[in-house]
Amino acid sequence: MSPAIFFQKLRFRLAANAFTLLWNHAWWRIVIMGYCCAMLWGFLFLLSSHGFHELKTRWNIPLQQSLIDLPFDMFFFTLTILLIFSTGLILYSSLFAGRESEFLLASPMPDDHVFSYKLQGAIAFSSWGFLLLGSPILIAYGLEVRDGAPWYYYVAMPLFFLGFLLIPGYIGAIACLLVVNILPRHRKHFLVGSIVFAIGLAIYWSVSWYQEARAFGLGSRPWFESFLNELSYLGGRLVPYHWMTRGLRYAAIGRAEAMLYNLALVWSHGLFLYVVTVWLATKLYRRGFNRIASGGALRKKYGGHWMDNTLTALLFPLDPQTRMLIVKDFRAFRRDPAQWAQILIFLGMGSMYFLFMRRFYESDLRYSFRIGISLLTLIATGFLMCAYTGRFIYPMLSLEGSKFWILGLLPLDRSRLLVGKFVFSAIGCLIAGEFLIVFANYMLGMPWLIVVVHSVTIALLGLGFSALSVGLGACMPNFRETDPSKVAIGFGGTVNLIVGLMFLTMIVVLLPMPLQLFYVQSENPILSPDMVPWYYWIGIALGVSVGVGTIIAPMRAGVIALRRMEF
Amino acid sequence: MIELMHVTKSYGNKTAVDDLNLSIRGGEMFAFLGPNGAGKTTTIKMMCGLLFPTIGTVRIAGFDIATHGQDARQRISYVPDTPFLYEKLTGREVLNFIADMYHMPREKAKRRIDEMIELFNLYLFVDDLTQNYSHGMRQRTVFAAALLHEPDVLIVDEPTVGLDPRSIRLLKDTLRNETKRGATVFLSTHSLDIAQELSDRIGIITQGRLIGCGTLDELRKQAEIHGNLEEVFLTLTEKEGPAPLTPDGSEQLVQIQAQG
Numbered sequence: 081m082s083p084a085i086f087f088q089k090l091r092f093r094l095a096a097n098a099f100t101l102l103w104n105h106a107w108w109r110i111v112i113m114g115y116c117c118a119m120l121w122g123f124l125f126l127l128s129s130h131g132f133h134e135l136k137t138r139w140n141i142p143l144q145q146s147l148i149d150l151p152f153d154m155f156f157f158t159l160t161i162l163l164i165f166s167t168g169l170i171l172y173s174s175l176f177a178g179r180e181s182e183f184l185l186a187s188p189m190p191d192d193h194v195f196s197y198k199l200q201g202a203i204a205f206s207s208w209g210f211l212l213l214g215s216p217i218l219i220a221y222g223l224e225v226r227d228g229a230p231w232y233y234y235v236a237m238p239l240f241f242l243g244f245l246l247i248p249g250y251i252g253a254i255a256c257l258l259v260v261n262i263l264p265r266h267r268k269h270f271l272v273g274s275i276v277f278a279i280g281l282a283i284y285w286s287v288s289w290y291q292e293a294r295a296f297g298l299g300s301r302p303w304f305e306s307f308l309n310e311l312s313y314l315g316g317r318l319v320p321y322h323w324m325t326r327g328l329r330y331a332a333i334g335r336a337e338a339m340l341y342n343l344a345l346v347w348s349h350g351l352f353l354y355v356v357t358v359w360l361a362t363k364l365y366r367r368g369f370n371r372i373a374s375g376g377a378l379r380k381k382y383g384g385h386w387m388d389n390t391l392t393a394l395l396f397p398l399d400p401q402t403r404m405l406i407v408k409d410f411r412a413f414r415r416d417p418a419q420w421a422q423i424l425i426f427l428g429m430g431s432m433y434f435l436f437m438r439r440f441y442e443s444d445l446r447y448s449f450r451i452g453i454s455l456l457t458l459i460a461t462g463f464l465m466c467a468y469t470g471r472f473i474y475p476m477l478s479l480e481g482s483k484f485w486i487l488g489l490l491p492l493d494r495s496r497l498l499v500g501k502f503v504f505s506a507i508g509c510l511i512a513g514e515f516l517i518v519f520a521n522y523m524l525g526m527p528w529l530i531v532v533v534h535s536v537t538i539a540l541l542g543l544g545f546s547a548l549s550v551g552l553g554a555c556m557p558n559f560r561e562t563d564p565s566k567v568a569i570g571f572g573g574t575v576n577l578i579v580g581l582m583f584l585t586m587i588v589v590l591l592p593m594p595l596q597l598f599y600v601q602s603e604n605p606i607l608s609p610d611m612v613p614w615y616y617w618i619g620i621a622l623g624v625s626v627g628v629g630t631i632i633a634p635m636r637a638g639v640i641a642l643r644r645m646e647f
Numbered sequence: 648m649i650e651l652m653h654v655t656k657s658y659g660n661k662t663a664v665d666d667l668n669l670s671i672r673g674g675e676m677f678a679f680l681g682p683n684g685a686g687k688t689t690t691i692k693m694m695c696g697l698l699f700p701t702i703g704t705v706r707i708a709g710f711d712i713a714t715h716g717q718d719a720r721q722r723i724s725y726v727p728d729t730p731f732l733y734e735k736l737t738g739r740e741v742l743n744f745i746a747d748m749y750h751m752p753r754e755k756a757k758r759r760i761d762e763m764i765e766l767f768n769l770y771l772f773v774d775d776l777t778q779n780y781s782h783g784m785r786q787r788t789v790f791a792a793a794l795l796h797e798p799d800v801l802i803v804d805e806p807t808v809g810l811d812p813r814s815i816r817l818l819k820d821t822l823r824n825e826t827k828r829g830a831t832v833f834l835s836t837h838s839l840d841i842a843q844e845l846s847d848r849i850g851i852i853t854q855g856r857l858i859g860c861g862t863l864d865e866l867r868k869q870a871e872i873h874g875n876l877e878e879v880f881l882t883l884t885e886k887e888g889p890a891p892l893t894p895d896g897s898e899q900l901v902q903i904q905a906q907g
Binding site: 081086089094097098101179180182183185186187188189190366367369373374560 | 656657658659663692695696697698699716717720721723725727729731733734735736737740744747748749750776778
């Protein structure tokens with residue numbers, strides 16, 4: 081049996097057994113997860129259909145022309161960046177830190193096949209969400225373009241996606257191999273080189289943008305288009321995300337030859353990168369494994385880091401035990417690059433949104449649209465906080481895993497474990513969320529009442545998401561799993577995400593949305609609070625009550641579950 | 648069958664294994680002893696190709712692990728101190744998986760799997776998912792998987808931890824039978840009783856250096872005492888003195904507290 085078939089057989093067997101186990105013991109979990117995915121897919125499809133329809137009919141934007149390339153380019157560009165980082169990070173964890181890798185490397189399996197097996201898993205794991213988000217948008221586009229795209233558009237779409245996912249996936253894998261082989265021995269050189277490179281790039285772009293801004297006017301549509309053109313200049317016809325965009329557009333308007341050309345471009349480059357990656361893996365995988373294992377000293381001196389000391393000082397109002405638990409969680413988080421690197425990616429993508437989109441819309445759209453954008457920004461920030469707490473905070477208690485008995489035997493009230501994690505989460509959410517929302521509203525020129533209501537909303541969301549993730553994490557722990565991302569996408573993590581999204585919807589509907597609709601209708605940015613009808617205040621009070629209840633209830637449930645927990 | 652020639656392994660500026668020379672013949676049971684952090688697991692990982700020697704050569708069955716690793720690993724079975732099992736496979740599926748991994752012919756694989764199930768008494772749980780196994784059940788399954796393809800070299804790291812007396816007896820009988828079959832067994836352990844009872848030769852490593860190697864009698868001569876292996880071990884490791892201080896003045900990672 082060839083190693084490739086051998087590993088596919090293993091993957092199938094593992095998946096089949098896991099599915100059977102879940103189906104036999106908790107079939108309703110599969111049903112709920114399937115239902116949630118279907119709901120999300122349907123919602124995105126309806127939203128996209130409506131959006132494309134509006135663009136076509138109300139704005140008279142021809143969906144078949146190259147103007148539509150712009151948003152698709154941005155979408156696939158974002159996808160490329162996220163996939164490169166997420167595949168690289170997941171691969172790093174599974175190739176160099178997993179026990180399965182050690183087991184397989186001690187076996188007679190060829191290194192490149194072990195690498196490919198893990199890489200396929202990493203790409204699948206990091207990209208299924210994008211398929212879920214991307215497919216409804218593209219199907220909606222196909223239905224709205226002209227009188228509907230030809231049949232082969234829908235056939236080509238998964239082929240484009242599959243081929244495209246290979247490119248960022250393999251780039252991430254190559255980056256992972258190179259970093260692992262270079263970094264442990266040349267950490268300082270690598271860091272200095274990266275910083276110099278980043279500064280050089282930042283200076284180049286700053287000068288370039290400054291010149292563009294002077295020529296076109298900062299924030300204007302020509303300036304933004306010029307910026308995108310510059311991106312095109314960096315890649316132009318050579319960038320894979322543009323092949324995707326053009327190929328799918330050509331398929332949608334019935335130009336089969338042009339579609340096939342772009343499809344061939346995507347696949348040929350994906351497969352070429354596959355060959356390069358596997359060749360590199362034969363040379364560098366085992367070498368990298370050795371370097372990771374033996375790169376540092378036998379003994380490292382830990383503790384006394386300035387970040388830990390700063391956090392300890394900042395938490396002075398708390399009792400020493402809770403403070404110690406928070407600093408412990410922070411320290412574990414800080415020492416895991418796979419964790420904080422994902423947050424950096426989150427923040428990086430968020431920064432792009434705040435830096436570019438606001439300017440783009442501000443100069444052209446009316447006040448009512450700016451109100452709408454501020455609400456969308458609030459929802460996006462809430463969604464980011466929900467994703468952050470679900471991905472990073474929810475698994476924290478589960479990750480105590482086999483070590484939980486240490487915490488269980490500590491001479492402290494177990495509720496402090498939860499309070500510590502809650503404070504740790506809430507601090508991060510509140511600082512980042514409040515900063516983003518106040519900054520965005522300031523740039524959009526929102527009235528102070530909206531800024532205050534948004535700040536209160538973000539505070540409630542940050543505290544509520546933290547309480548949900550910590551509380552539900554204690555109610556539904558998974559002590560067997562050591563990978564936080566797998567805890568986050570398990571049943572408890574999915575429940576947490578759904579409840580979080582429901583909470584976000586309720587808070588947004590009750591608190592900021594009525595007020596913003598009122599401002600839109602009045603078209604008056606200088607309304608004072610006493611001009612706001614009394615029933616809006618009832619909605620706000622109700623929203624605050626829901627928020628406070630969502631903070632208290634899951635924390636209480638979590639404390640009760642934790643006190644009853646056997647270990 | 649196993650040859651380590653001038654093998655040194657460094658972690659940064661710390662030396663975990665220092666100029667280790669070892670030659671173990673086919674059919675020999677070799678016990679590898681040493682305090683925690685002495686370099687035992689590092690040595691084993693170099694023998695499996697998981698770590699590369701900084702200096703020196705490791706040969707398994709005549710194959711240089713650095714250049715012909717796949718050929719060497721085809722002849723090795725490695726049972727680590729915390730063995731890995733796929734949680735979502737049954738014990739039988741694990742055994743089939745190993746048979747496929749070592750390209751065993753279908754008929755032979757089936758026969759050997761049945762033999763292993765009988766030898767390690769896996770009947771009661773072999774068709775359950777391994778995630779439900781106790782420590783002893785896992786260890787028996789891991790050994791069944793390790794011996795399935797009749798390896799020329801069996802490398803075992805701390806095999807008796809957490810096992811009940813019956814399982815330890817079974818393990819000892821199995822290891823003896825393997826050497827009778829002609830396999831080389833490299834046994835890293837803290838259990839001096841088992842090392843004394845089973846092994847043909849014993850190697851003692853501390854602070855990365857092999858400070859003694861030979862039969863128990865030869866080690867007694869070296870230690871200049873006539874006691875059991877425990878006394879010999881403590882005497883030899885004590886002679887090496889306490890672990891040196893690191894440049895920042897703190898103690899080295901681990902040192903043995905010799906008594907008496």
